[in-house]
Amino acid sequence: MLVNGDGRVFVGRRIDNKEGDWWQMPQGGVDEGEDLDQAALRELAEETGARPEHVSIIDRMAESVRYDLPEELIGKLWGGKYRGQEQVWFLARFSGSDEDIDLNAHDPAEFCDWKWAEPEHLPELIVPFKKRVYRAVVEAFRELV
Incomplete structure (x- = not known):
């Protein structure tokens, strides 16, 4: 969650999602052996262009958050290798x-477009199967935003 x-x-609108007006926060994978903080900063720089001198990590959720893909997307995303994700925010x-x-x-x-959004609106902006994740992230960081 990158906060100004x-x-x-x-939030950015994904280039590869032509089926809705969905916006999401940056997220990404961790390379083998990579420190989670470094992975978060690397992915953030790759997806937003935000340079390290403009970004400070404030906190990390104590627990990871998991979600499953809806049945209609299983086998279609991520080369069919995964049924969901576990994320550290x-x-x-x-x-x-x-x-x-x-x-x-x-x-x-x-992303093909981006904007700044109010934290409480994030669950309304994301694809439906990630709404629970976004509610958890907003709640976890509410006091620090």
Whole structure:
């Protein structure tokens, strides 16, 4: 969860989701042997272009969060290898300006558009099967945002 100085959260519209007006927070995988904090900062830089000097990790959820794909997506996403994800969520503060966001910082880009959103609106913006995850993330970081 990347939060700006106004307490709003970065969300992006995925390039590969043409079936709805869904927005999500940056997320990504951890390379073998990679430290979770470093993975979070790397993925954030790849997906948003936010440079490390503009990002400070504030907190990490105590428990990981899991979700399962809906039946209609199993076998279609992630090369058919996975049925869901287990995620470790971080809260990070962004000290840069909007001009420091660069969705094309990594090839291929993951997002085609982005905006700052109010934290309480996040569950309304995400695909339905991730709403429970987003509610948990908002609740975990509510006091720190």
